[in-house]
Amino acid sequence: MAQTFARSQVGVREDLADRIYNIDAKDTPILSAVPKGQELVNVAFDWQVDSYADPNTDGVVDGTDVSSTEDAAENRARIKGYCQHIRRTPKVSNMTEIQNVAGQGKGKEFASAVLKKTVELKRAVECVLGSDQVSQEDNGTVPWQTRGLGNWILATAQSHEPVPSAFRPPSASIDTTAMASFTTATLNAVLESQYGVVGSAKSHMLVVGSTLKKTITTAVGYQPTVSNFTAILRSNRGDEGAWENNIQSFTGDFGTYDIVLSNWLGFNNSTKAVDARRGYALDMDMLELRMNKPWKSTELPDLGGGRRGIVEVIFGLAVKNPKGLAAFKATS
Numbered sequence: 001m002a003q004t005f006a007r008s009q010v011g012v013r014e015d016l017a018d019r020i021y022n023i024d025a026k027d028t029p030i031l032s033a034v035p036k037g038q039e040l041v042n043v044a045f046d047w048q049v050d051s052y053a054d055p056n057t058d059g060v061v062d063g064t065d066v067s068s069t070e071d072a073a074e075n076r077a078r079i080k081g082y083c084q085h086i087r088r089t090p091k092v093s094n095m096t097e098i099q100n101v102a103g104q105g106k107g108k109e110f111a112s113a114v115l116k117k118t119v120e121l122k123r124a125v126e127c128v129l130g131s132d133q134v135s136q137e138d139n140g141t142v143p144w145q146t147r148g149l150g151n152w153i154l155a156t157a158q159s160h161e162p163v164p165s166a167f168r169p170p171s172a173s174i175d176t177t178a179m180a181s182f183t184t185a186t187l188n189a190v191l192e193s194q195y196g197v198v199g200s201a202k203s204h205m206l207v208v209g210s211t212l213k214k215t216i217t218t219a220v221g222y223q224p225t226v227s228n229f230t231a232i233l234r235s236n237r238g239d240e241g242a243w244e245n246n247i248q249s250f251t252g253d254f255g256t257y258d259i260v261l262s263n264w265l266g267f268n269n270s271t272k273a274v275d276a277r278r279g280y281a282l283d284m285d286m287l288e289l290r291m292n293k294p295w296k297s298t299e300l301p302d303l304g305g306g307r308r309g310i311v312e313v314i315f316g317l318a319v320k321n322p323k324g325l326a327a328f329k330a331t332s
Helices: 027-034 093-096 109-129 184-198 210-220
Strands: 046-049 077-082 086-089 203-210 249-252 257-260 278-282 287-298 308-319 326-329
Touching: 027 203, 027 257, 046 184, 046 210, 046 308, 086 109, 093 109, 109 210, 109 287, 109 308, 184 210, 184 249, 184 257, 184 278, 184 326, 203 210, 210 257
Parallel strands: 203 257
Antiparallel strands: 046 077, 086 308, 203 278, 249 257, 278 326, 287 308
16 A cells, blocks of 8 residues: 655655754863953063061170171062963855854854854863963974963973972972872871961862862771771761762861862873873962953954954963962872
């Protein structure tokens, strides 16, 4: 008996949802939190750092005249930073712009492309900020580069424009403990090192990768046994019928770490890989992002092939005094 089957039916309209779905919603926590400084007007920029002299408790014999003076600027030094230019160049063809695209409408492909490339540009800046990138000068072959936090927080001299030794973090502020051996004592030891530098029990933003985050949660949940002591573990069970196992803040003897997750730490531009074991303990008062053309979008002349444009930013990361920052850089 003759009949019409769906497999051979002619004239069926396309059932295309009027949306475009993208599940990738990664945040840019460092870019969002770093204070924005004055407009960047040079490719290289400098700032001064200083430190107090060690205490001297020598007394003065009564009646003794002044025979020597002191230089209050003897510890002062300069630190140099460099900027970096990153851009994205969206383009759509003439025919593309006249199409009525589901989820966008007619003639909106270029605007959609600019918006998407702006998000990608912000992610690129976030990757630079959380990377080990070394600062670099343009020589006609390689571009200007700003220094990433992984290269700012070093106890040893950087390969380019090294931070003066007196203003580098002590080695105790850069922890390399393997994740399997990580405990709350590890966190507290880094806090203690930072306390020893700044002299106060401050709160720091601890930006962490996913592996370090779950390692901290586990470390807080388990305590090592100690001879002649009774183990006591206090936990928050949350609402009735629910169990909370999420450490968002750690307060130790020497300060507090407010923990923030990041997907972009330790980014390697060559391999596109990140380091989920990485963490940066940041005093945001010591960071500043200098910018020029922040997320500027410019439509370029149509040369016949369709609408094209450029989305760009010129930026540089200034770490006012690196000595007070800390990092977790486990390799296993």
